[in-house]
Amino acid sequence: MSAEKTLSEPAATATAPGTPLLEVSGLTKHFPVMGGFPFRRQVGAVQAVDDVSFSVAAGESLGLVGESGCGKSTTGRLITRLYEPTAGSVKYLGQEIAHASRKELAPIRSEIQMIFQDPYSSLNPRHTVGTIITGPMEINNINPAGGREARVKELLEIVGLNPEHYNRFPHEFSGGQRQRIGVARALALNPKLIVADEPVSALDVSIQAQVVNLLQKLQRELGIAFVFIAHDLSIVRHFSQRVAVMYLGKIVEIADRESLYARPRHPYTHALLSAAPDADPDNVSAERIRLVGDVPSPLNPPSGCRFRTRCWKAQDKCATEEPPLVQITGSTDGHLTACHFPEEKDVVAAAPAAPASAELPEQRATKTL
Structure with missing residues (x-):
């Protein structure tokens, strides 16, 4: 029997039903x-x-x-x-x-x-x-x-x-x-x-x-x-079909695309979506979030939540406890978020990208309309 194979041959890998690829x-x-x-x-x-x-x-x-x-x-x-x-x-x-x-x-x-x-x-x-x-x-x-x-x-x-x-x-x-x-x-x-x-x-x-x-x-x-x-x-x-959002080496949010784009729960995801260009120049109702400062060095990442140095919702708890990637209490859609204080409201629409900020790196993000 020849050792050669063709592209039409199925892979001979036995797995249990329901096993993820x-x-x-x-x-x-x-x-x-x-x-x-x-x-x-x-x-x-x-x-x-x-x-x-x-x-x-x-x-x-x-x-x-x-x-x-x-x-x-x-x-x-x-x-x-x-x-x-x-x-x-x-x-x-x-x-x-x-x-x-x-x-x-x-x-x-x-x-x-x-x-x-x-x-x-x-x-x-x-x-x-x-x-x-x-x-x-x-x-x-x-x-x-x-x-x-x-x-x-x-x-x-x-x-x-x-x-x-x-x-x-x-x-x-x-x-x-x-x-x-x-x-x-x-x-x-x-x-x-x-x-x-x-x-x-x-x-x-x-x-x-x-x-x-x-x-x-x-x-x-x-x-x-x-x-x-x-x-x-x-x-x-x-x-x-699904989207995972990474920040400084960690996944901070993961959900199906409809849930994540319409209802982002992590502040970083909210900021990313607000920076997406809007095809409608007359849309003034879209929220814009400006993240100030640079991403911290992966050589010495912040304690607790790694996004806290740029987050407008950060509190003392964020510096001492790393938030786990879990489903929000009461949610049943498999939407996972790593945040102590997740966003609650839906995104109205994407806004134009914010201009570069000259503020100091240690300052946190601001939200404008």
Whole structure:
């Protein structure tokens, strides 16, 4: 019997009914900071991701949003095991992979793929497009019907490139075209889970909609699940069934998209949504929240609630007790919030982004209408 396999073969993974495709629990990644002379030693740690928990069902899309540097991309790389977690659990179809060896990861590597944020550094400049996309097939010993070259040309057409680009090199493409090559590479093995790290940020606006719609179509037709990392809240709302909001390495709120966008409970989520541009310039009823100061350093995050240094609702309790990510008392919709004093009112509409503030970092956010 041949060891080769085709893309049409189902994965032979036995799991219990109702088992999530991906289950993350207490995921933590601390990067050591070295110092000292002449003997170097660890003098601190960057707490990039700290005690993150969520799950993704088969065929579901989970959006991951937050400010730059909050740990979204690091979380994606931990899921795909490009980084070794410091602590925590990552289960794929019930199988623990957080600290699995290379040999143990081999059978599921083809089922978990990633679309990288940077379309320049993620493609080998010495390889042609055909070599880049067929590489995963060769590694996993996969021969699609019709041959690998035909499959690559089909993928190029799917992502909006010409099949004639097969023999071209990455430097011959624009940033947007390179990102589409990255999407084609992620689709080459017909994965069950794709971690998309800002997959459309480098594309033109007209192409963004095409790629997002393409990913949605593939999700429906092939049952692919996504962890969709992005800054654009409108794209996340359009693409993801559930949304998780990260701040300084922690998830502060997670809910289905309708609940989160209409009724954000965490002050940080409320501020993010209020900063989204409004298509109606005459909408003066929308609330605007200005967050002042910078995000604290992950080398020395604030005690208690990490958002308290920029929160207009912070009280003494927020400095001494870290709020757990739990469902608000009386709620039954699975809306989880990590806040001692959650918001109670609904969002009326999104307002234009607030101008940059010159106030001191230690000052807290203000709310204006």
